[in-house]
Structure formats: structure tokens, C-alpha cells
Amino acid sequence: MNTYTQTHQLNSELILHDTVQTPLTIYVITLTLITQNDTLIESRLTFQVNPELYERIHTAALFNLQPELRGSLTNGEFDNETNIEIIASLKPDFLPHLTPHLDNVTAYLQQLSQEEPNNPLLSTDNWLGLQVTQPRLPVATGYSTFWNYVNFTAISGDNIDSEQISDAIFKFFQNSVEANLESMANDAVSQALSEVTQGLEEWLDTSISAITSETLTQAVTEIANAFVKIADSSEIETNQQNIGSQNIFAEMVNFFTADDWHYSKIQGDTALRTAFSGDNGTWNCYAIARNQQQLVFYSVCSTLAPENKRLAVAEFITRANSGIIVGNFELDFDQGEICYKTCIDVSEIQLNFNCIKNLVYTNVTMMDKYLPGIMSVINGEVLPISAIKKIELIQDLSQSLDKQKQFLVDAPADSQETMVVNYSSQTDIQKQEIKRDKESHILSILTPEEIAQFHQVSQMVAPYQRKKVQEITDKLKSVIITRTGELGEEIFTRASNFFLEVKLEAKNLKLIQRYSGLAGRTRLLLQHLNNWSEQHGELPENSQGRIALVELDNLFWRIDQRLQELPTDKLESKQEVTLLIEIEEFREQLGVYENSIKRLSADC
Structure with missing residues (x-):
């Protein structure tokens, strides 16, 4: 076979259009034509765009530059000053449009740009981006795409060569391994590539008759997800093996630097000093690495407890600690120093940015929450028990519910046992309540376990786990119908559609499950009150039961609002901690009810 390559220098602008016919002006450097036995087999454009235009190309995936089909950048991110060079190849099916004009191809393209702007040869959708490069100094950066590994004769017309496509996908992932996973053990790399090959073979067996740009993108995405899971698993195992040698102090410094804290190192010690300003005051903080096994963080109250107030402060922090899950208050009885401590043992876990973030922000949030109570006790304004209740009990009851406020304050602490919630015990009243509240968010209706299973299904890699997905889905449907009765089919459909459309972040998922559990407890309490009302008559106005009924309904809709917001929220550290505190407050309220x-x- 005789193959001939001819390169035309254009050095001129060319106006293309995207899928919605929006113009896109590029600066074309060359047009390369490759013929084989006098037949055009490939046409390549090499052109430049400025960083602003590239951002549009990148965001809209023009030139078939879908994120899943892009390789890794070789030397860091693109800058905002240097032009970016792209090499793109015309889809094989459109080569016949160009063949009659090979003798004067550059003039023909310019003519089309002026006279036929909607011609398919000028559509970005019909060009496949092969390479993207920014020739900056001192070293260029860029990436190759999946299309750069494809022999386009393998996907032209009806001639689909599965072996060549398989080879292209395999090479694409193999290069990703070499570029990004150098730290992985050899056996982990081998396992990952083996999984890629197996998944690819299964996909080709079932999808070869329908290979398109979209199905290729889907296949690469699915295989990539499986690959990432294996890589992550290997990385975790490696980190756990090496955890004993990690430098906690260095991780502390990295966190406070990255999170923009002003701090100073304490000379002669693996500790940092910093400060925090909350809504209720400012205080010093200390982060200390202990024996390469523990990271401890302290918030130190800026006011020392006077000697004659230390017993009262001790009672206050003892009462506060009894309701705290993460961390605790401490009092130096000799000096009067009050601090809040959180710590983490890293002997068996990987210390990272998020671990330290949770440790620090939980700490400062709790100090800020209880600081007004500490100061009121020191100043002799209230008794410790009153200060605690002022902080921890509901503050936003309406003026018309004063009796409910008094009831909450007077509830005996020693009788606050948790009522067991049984999701399977559905009465007719509860079914009626679900029907009445069908406009509430689907996450308010599902149980935490059901949410976890729907999320699990949404994370499974199709088509390799299709059987497992079907098994879990069928069981879920049966459980929901049994639990909710006549609304079961509708609830299952709503839930399925929701989890198809929304992908939950891990930390959002955990919070959603907690709020969902609270919604379930609230519904059950409302059901108990309605049952009582049916048996004994309507609850008297202003009675404790009547007030509880109103407040529980309000609480349910507050929880429902959170469940509407959480799926799409991008949680910052402080917001996450605030929600965890709110969850604990809601739990306490439900315990009282x-x-x-x-x-x-x-x-x-």
C-alpha cells in the first residue's frame, strides 16, 4: 500500500460552529491530508486558540473532548496567558465530503466558511481532538486523548473493528497508569489493567453493534470508574502499611497553611499556636503531635475561672460533656484554665487534610457554642444547669408556645430514655400521614438503610454488575411496598429517579442518612399522638400533647428542608460541623417529646 502525507500551511483564521451553531473562530496553522492508494484516509487540522476560547472548548467538550476521553496533563495545569495548540482529525464518515476538493482544499474550506457556515465539515462535532498542548516556557504541558490511539478505519461506516478499538482503549488506560500511578505496587497495576481488559471484553461482547462516540465515552467512563476503585483500594492499603512513619507535625503544618490559618511553631516542640475568632469570642488554639501516634487540638478559653467559681465551672463542663460526642471540655482546677480538646489516634488510619479539618472545626465550633455559658457562670449570672439548658434547648419556639418551653426545661433528665423506632410497624394512620405528606422530599420518606442501598446501586459499574443491581433493586422495591402500602410503587419510582439524577458526595450521604432517621422518628411520634387522639379524643388546646403535635410537625418540615438542600450542597468544614450539632440538638428534642x-x- 502506498501512503502519502501532504501538509498545507494555512496560517489563517477559520470559522467553525458548535452543535448549536455558535461560531468558533480558530487560527489554523496546518491541514494535513493522508491518502492511501489515492484514497483519503485521514484529514488533520492543527490550530491555536487563546486560553479563554479553550475554556469554552474544554467546558462544552467541543471537538469530542469529553472529560472521560482526555488523558492526564504532562506538566501541570494550563496557564492563562499562552495560546493552546490542538490537533484534531475529521471523522472518517465525512472524508468523502473533502475528497473532491483535494487539489485546492485550503481555499475550499475558506469558501465554506464564508458561504456555507453550517456545512458539516465546519462542525466541531465532526472533528476528534487528538492532542492538546500549551507550548509554554520552560516546559510545555498538555495531554493526548483516547482518539489519538484509534485507527480511524476501525470506526468508519459499518466497518467496526472491535480488536482495534479494544487495543486503543487498553493503551489509553495503560498510559494513564504509567503517568499517574507510579507509586502503586506492580501487582496493583497488573490487577487494575486486568480488570480493564476483562471489563472491555464484556462490553465489546454486548455493545459491538452500537459503537458510537457516545458509547465509547460511556465504556471508557465505566472502565475508568472500576479502575479508580481498584487504585484507591491499593493506595489505602499502601498508606495503612506506612502509617507508622508518617510525620504528623508536617501534616499539621500543611493543613494550617493550606486552610489559610496564621500560626507559629512552638520552639523545641512538635506543636503549633494559632487563634480563632468565633461568633462569641476569640481564643488561642494549640495543635500538638504526640509520639507520632496522636494529634491533639486545644481551644483555650481566654478567661481563667476565678478560684471561687471553679466548682460552678466544673459542674458546667461536666454537664456539657455528658451530651458531647466528639471531644470534651477540661478544667485545670489549680490554675482555672478551661479548654476544649479533640484528638485523633493515627496509628491505624491515614492522616489527611479532611481528618485534621474535622478535628479542628469540630473543636472551635463547640468552644464557640458553649463560651457564652462559661462566661455567664464565671460572672455569676446563672447557675450551671440553667446555662447549659439555655444553650442546648430549643431557642426558636414561638411566643404562643410558652408552656411548651417550660415543659422542655422541666423534663427530668433521668427519664430521658430513647423510644425504639420500628420502621416496619406501619399502621393505617402512618400510611395516611405518608399519603398526606407525599409532597415532602423523597429522602424524608426513605429509611437510612434504604438510602444506603439506593446509593450503593447508583455507584455500581454497569454492565458488569447488572445482576447484583437487579437483585438489590427488587429487594428494595419489595421492602418499600411492604412498609408503605399503597404508596409503595410511587415512592419506589420517585426514589429510583432521584438516585439516577443525583450523585451524592460521601459526607453529604452520611448527613442525609442521619436526617432521614430523624424524619422517621418524627413521623412515628406524630403517629403515636394521632393514635392517642383517636382512642381518647382530640388533644386539649395548650396541653403538652397538643403543643408537642404542633412542634413535631414544625420539626419534621425543618428536617425535610435540610434533606432538600443536602443533595446539592457543597459543604464547607464549618457548615458540616454546624449540621452535626443541629442533628444532635434535634435528637435531644425528640428524646424529650x-x-x-x-x-x-x-x-x-
């Missing part, structure tokens, strides 16, 4: 309803039932 549960005991109230128990007493109501016992009195009958």
Missing part, C-alpha cells in the same frame, strides 16, 4: 408521649400514654 418521646418521654412526653410515654407519660401521656401512662396517664391514660
